[in-house]
Amino acid sequence: MSHFMSDTGSEDGxxxxxxxxxxxxxxxRKSHLAExxxxxxxxxxAVDLLSSGFAWHYRCEDDQSAYDLALAAVRALPEGSLADxxxxxxxxxxxxxxGNIGTAETWRSSRDVRHLMEFPASHLQAELELDRAVVIGLxxxxxxxxxxxxxxxxxxxxxxxxxxxxxxxxxxxxxxxxVYEQSFNLISDGAAACVVARSPGTFRILGTHHITNGGMAxxxxxxxxxxxxxxxxxxxxxTLRRTGLTMADIDWIVPQNTxxxxxxxxxxxxxxxxxxxxxxxxxxxxxxxxxxxxxxxxDLTASGRLRKGQRVMLLVAGHGLNWQSTVLEVTA
Amino acid sequence: xxSTIVLTGGTGYLGSRLAERLxxxxxxxxxxxxxxxxxxxxxxxxxxxxxxxxxxxxxxxLRDGTIEGVARDSVTHVVHSAALIFFNVEKLDAQAVNVxxxxxxxxxxxxxxxxxxxxxxxxxxxxxxxxxxxxxxPHPPESAFANHYEWSKxxxxxxxxxxxxxxxxxxxxxxxxIADGPDGRVTQYNAFHNTLKLFFYGxxxxxxxxAATPMYLTTADFTATAAAHLLLSPRGEGIxxxxxxxxxxxxxxxxxxxxxxxxxSDPAFRRRRLLRPxxxxxxxxxxxxxxxxxxxxxxxxxxxxxxxxxxxxxxKRKHFDTTRLHAAWPEHPGTDSPSLTHAVIDRLVASRWGxxxxxxxxx
Ligand SMILES: NC(=O)c1ccc[n+]([C@@H]2O[C@H](COP(=O)([O-])OP(=O)(O)OC[C@H]3O[C@@H](n4cnc5c(N)ncnc54)[C@H](OP(=O)(O)O)[C@@H]3O)[C@@H](O)[C@H]2O)c1
Numbered sequence: 001m002s003h004f005m006s007d008t009g010s011e012d013g014x015x016x017x018x019x020x021x022x023x024x025x026x027x028x029r030k031s032h033l034a035e036x037x038x039x040x041x042x043x044x045x046a047v048d049l050l051s052s053g054f055a056w057h058y059r060c061e062d063d064q065s066a067y068d069l070a071l072a073a074v075r076a077l078p079e080g081s082l083a084d085x086x087x088x089x090x091x092x093x094x095x096x097x098x099g100n101i102g103t104a105e106t107w108r109s110s111r112d113v114r115h116l117m118e119f120p121a122s123h124l125q126a127e128l129e130l131d132r133a134v135v136i137g138l139x140x141x142x143x144x145x146x147x148x149x150x151x152x153x154x155x156x157x158x159x160x161x162x163x164x165x166x167x168x169x170x171x172x173x174x175x176x177x178x179v180y181e182q183s184f185n186l187i188s189d190g191a192a193a194c195v196v197a198r199s200p201g202t203f204r205i206l207g208t209h210h211i212t213n214g215g216m217a218x219x220x221x222x223x224x225x226x227x228x229x230x231x232x233x234x235x236x237x238x239t240l241r242r243t244g245l246t247m248a249d250i251d252w253i254v255p256q257n258t259x260x261x262x263x264x265x266x267x268x269x270x271x272x273x274x275x276x277x278x279x280x281x282x283x284x285x286x287x288x289x290x291x292x293x294x295x296x297x298x299d300l301t302a303s304g305r306l307r308k309g310q311r312v313m314l315l316v317a318g319h320g321l322n323w324q325s326t327v328l329e330v331t332a
Numbered sequence: 333x334x335s336t337i338v339l340t341g342g343t344g345y346l347g348s349r350l351a352e353r354l355x356x357x358x359x360x361x362x363x364x365x366x367x368x369x370x371x372x373x374x375x376x377x378x379x380x381x382x383x384x385x386x387x388x389x390x391x392x393x394l395r396d397g398t399i400e401g402v403a404r405d406s407v408t409h410v411v412h413s414a415a416l417i418f419f420n421v422e423k424l425d426a427q428a429v430n431v432x433x434x435x436x437x438x439x440x441x442x443x444x445x446x447x448x449x450x451x452x453x454x455x456x457x458x459x460x461x462x463x464x465x466x467x468x469x470p471h472p473p474e475s476a477f478a479n480h481y482e483w484s485k486x487x488x489x490x491x492x493x494x495x496x497x498x499x500x501x502x503x504x505x506x507x508x509x510i511a512d513g514p515d516g517r518v519t520q521y522n523a524f525h526n527t528l529k530l531f532f533y534g535x536x537x538x539x540x541x542x543a544a545t546p547m548y549l550t551t552a553d554f555t556a557t558a559a560a561h562l563l564l565s566p567r568g569e570g571i572x573x574x575x576x577x578x579x580x581x582x583x584x585x586x587x588x589x590x591x592x593x594x595x596x597s598d599p600a601f602r603r604r605r606l607l608r609p610x611x612x613x614x615x616x617x618x619x620x621x622x623x624x625x626x627x628x629x630x631x632x633x634x635x636x637x638x639x640x641x642x643x644x645x646x647x648k649r650k651h652f653d654t655t656r657l658h659a660a661w662p663e664h665p666g667t668d669s670p671s672l673t674h675a676v677i678d679r680l681v682a683s684r685w686g687x688x689x690x691x692x693x694x695x
Binding site for chain 1: 530533534535536537538602603604605606607608609610612613615616619620622623625626627628630631632
């Protein structure tokens with residue numbers, strides 16, 4: 001057992017947080033990257049992206065919003081996940097603009113800033129009748145927002161003794177006209193949802209970690225890649241230290257979907273088998289912004305390869321620059 | 333009859349410095365064998381009145397396989413420094429210029445009846461991927477190489493040793509030249525500077541290599557001075573390693589630490605909080621280079637491709653013996669490696685890798 005756990009099982013509270021149900025939704029328009037190249041949606045060539053392991057991606061139809069994706073992801077959660085309501089909704093977006101349902105046009109014509117703060121989390125609360133839930137927005141963690149919400153949810157459960165469960169949602173779509181590529185990654189519009197609760201679920205959250213380097217807030221794609229390897233290793237080292245684990249205690253790594261070669265490199269550096277790195281959705285759904293973990297972890301769960309007691313490390317890098325990790329233990 | 337020194341590569345980084353030095357310390361005439369006579373003229377003009385009076389140019393492309401237009405009787409010294417020096421040179425080009433071209437120069441030297449010395453530039457890395465103590469002697473024939481450049485320099489040495497047997501012969505093997513002189517000024521950029529640039533700009537966070545590998549870094553002044561001395565000295569025949577003594581070298585790990593210490597004194601660098609690179613094995617680095625091909629023609633990808641052919645050497649601990657150099661050149665000034673690299677890195681950072689200097693080459 002890791003020294004992270006105290007006798008009470010809650011040295012910093014996170015040990016009492018469990019992950020229940022994972023669901024995701026993707027934009028409705030599926031296209032091959034060759035088609036997207038022709039449509040002018042890429043910066044790299046389709047050939048280069050194919051060689052990085054990408055193939056297909058999903059974009060929202062014109063009438064499909066990030067909020068629609070969020071709603072679809074929450075509705076896809078296992079039946080009864082929210083039957084007893086939720087105490088909070090943490091709604092994270094990579095693009096701050098996806099944290100507002102109102103449009104810039106309405107604001108411009110009315111000059112009323114109310115249209116710049118039509119919060120999707122509030123709409124979600126009303127739509128799902130989660131009347132008890134307070135809402136929290138996370139909009140400055142880039143693609144790491146989903147793991148950021150797990151960290152925050154765990155901490156909230158520790159500090160709010162009356163709370164039972166927190167709904168974590170992340171949802172992003174790129175504005176029409178955007179290039180669907182970031183830091184040489186093909187992008188999908190997507191959303192993910194899960195519940196972090198005090199009661200036992202599929203996974204127990206053993207620990208989390210977060211590094212922000214604001215000095216690289218304006219990093220280019222190349223700079224992000226350049227720092228990816230050293231910072232990911234730092235993140236892993238610090239996560240292991242914080243959880244009292246060693247690399248040998250980690251059975252699975254679930255990263256964000258990124259150039260397949262990156263994990264050939266990192267698995268060698270970290271001294272783990274490449275087969276322990278689970279990123280199967282890369283060719284099918286590309287980098288679905290902050291939703292990759294929900295997709296890949298659901299796949300790992302469905303694969304039947306997880307065993308009780310195994311530990312899974314989720315890792316992600318994003319703008320800001322931010323690096324986040326979550327260590328889960330399979331409990332169910 | 334006055335003596336004439338025939339020089340190939342006189343428009344190059346080391347060749348031009350050697351020519352200038354020979355004009356200074358001798359009153360010999362100089363004949364530059366240059367493929368671009370106009371470029372050669374620019375150098376001669378820069379060498380002032382001595383240059384105008386004592387230097388001639390004979391247009392020569394070593395790929396033609398013969399050297400014509402030089403009165404052989406007057407030639408007392410032949411210096412061969414021309415070469416393609418990129419680590420990522422294609423094998424056929426390296427063969428044509430570095431191997432076949434050397435054969436042509438050697439053949440020319442052999443047919444100079446009054447030859448007093450033939451000096452050919454090789455490289456420390458003609459030793460290939462061998463490790464351990466490397467003597468100032470011909471290499472064993474069965475070496476392996478990290479890239480076609482090294483291979484061609486070893487083949488070129490063999491061409492000289494075979495073709496010039498019986499001639500008064502000097503082979504110099506310079507280390508990696510990282511600066512003009514001890515003050516750290518850089519006019520020729522190579523994989524050394526390129527790698528540090530990737531680190532400084534945060535485009536690379538892995539370092540292929542073993543932190544304990546000694547680095548044989550030197551200056552153009554040291555190399556040209558040593559070559560001139562050996563060329564003219566009656567004791568200068570044989571093979572010489574032109575670089576720091578093994579106990580003067582820095583290790584790769586010390587060098588990287590020093591580089592980051594200097595980088596971190598730059599406020600813009602410090603603000604970005606870039607981490608010191610992690611050492612990785614050669615296979616891991618190859619994956620990185622392969623992956624970088626999918627980044628198209630980005631500067632990062634181009635720089636990595638240029639560094640990659642040298643990566644394997646960063647694992648090969650070599651100790652280049654310099655006993656013969658010390659014996660032939662007792663007043664040899666030695667190398668203060670940490671002070672040299674500090675001066676170079678300081679200037680690279682301050683000048684942002686010579687961004688404002690026109691006409692620098694990237695090898
Ligand atoms: N620089 C180093 O760090 C280093 C280290 C170890 C050994 N060396 C050796 O030192 C020698 C000189 O190096 P360097 O740094 O002075 O190289 P450099 O600056 O690249 O100069 C190369 C010279 O070779 C000439 N050349 C190339 N192809 C030719 C051809 N087909 N016909 C005629 N001339 C040709 C070039 O002429 P253009 O001006 O017309 O291009 C130039 O004058 C080389 O043998 C190299 O292998 C250098």
